[in-house]
Amino acid sequence: MGNKGENNRQLIVETADQLFYKRGYHQTSFRDIADVTGIPRGNFYYYFKTKDDILNAVVEARLQTYGEILQACEQTASEPRQRLMHFSNMLANFEEDLVQFGCPIGTLCAELAKDRKDLKQVSRAVFVLMRDWLVEQFTALKCVKAEDKATDLLARMQGITVMASVFDDSAFIRRSLVELQEWINEQTPA
Template identity: 60%
Template sequence: MGNKGENNRQRIVSAADQLFYRRGYNQTSFRDISDETGIPRGNFYYYFKTKEDILGAVIDARVNAFEEMLEACSSSASDPRERLLCFTNMLSVSEDAVLQAGCPIGTLSSELAKDDDAYQEMSRAVFTVIRQWLVKQFNALGSSSSDEKAMDLLARMQGVCVMACAFDDRKYLRRSLADIQAWVNSQTLS
């Protein structure tokens, strides 16, 4: 009952997470994950039944990571606008990664939409966690149609990621984040 196995499992998920982001799910092979972790290819099947199962574990890990991040934003301020700014600031913290590979959630979702349908529903979970948290913040601001605003904010950030990555344009990314944050600040507390 040692937890060495759990360590290895986590290391596989963590490496797969990074690789799925930087190369894409379909373009990441077991060999890549093996090279990254030093764990032999054959061992993966002790922890996971299929590659799809690894994808599921990666998505679970991302859901957890975003839940923690959103919780941290919730804790960092009581003003919902401040919380929303904390969330959008992700685009600044991850600037280099966004320019190179886009948004991890958006690009995975777009990729999986072209594979089997079951995959796409898995990836939607990450968006859903964020969407619901955003709805809470807009509700706290007394907004009408909070879900629409949540979707609008998500869409705006996704669009900025797509374009910033497509043109590898750091200035555009920074300007657009500033625009988004100005919009958030304009959301009045009724």
């Protein structure tokens, strides 16, 4: 009844999201997306003008997804410190994929920073979303320099993910998560 189109569009975006993550943006072709979705290559241009437009839609979808994750962190815990704990638990929750493919957001920005700075700016919106939320939590903890703490936490998680992937070492994630959560517990009003 005319909503088949929207279903197809969503299917393309979800599939592209996964493939951009697990193969990379440049290494994902329309053929790849067509093979997974069963939608012919030519149809893509009914929904999107260019491949870049698909990336824009993927970033929008990720903003939605990670926005919901942040909401879940808020609803599961009322105390900011516990919310940060839940946030950092993402390292454990996505352990297997992180080791194999790295962080979906970090690796996308890293890839696009090299030859598509315009798209990198688009992709980093997901990091901005998370950083802003983290600033709220550190501010609620009455930490000094909440902005710095927020970026520090993201940097710690990115570094852990990069090295875990380099050395195919999921145990490193688990060990580092313990240390990271100790660090979170040390964050006080000063």
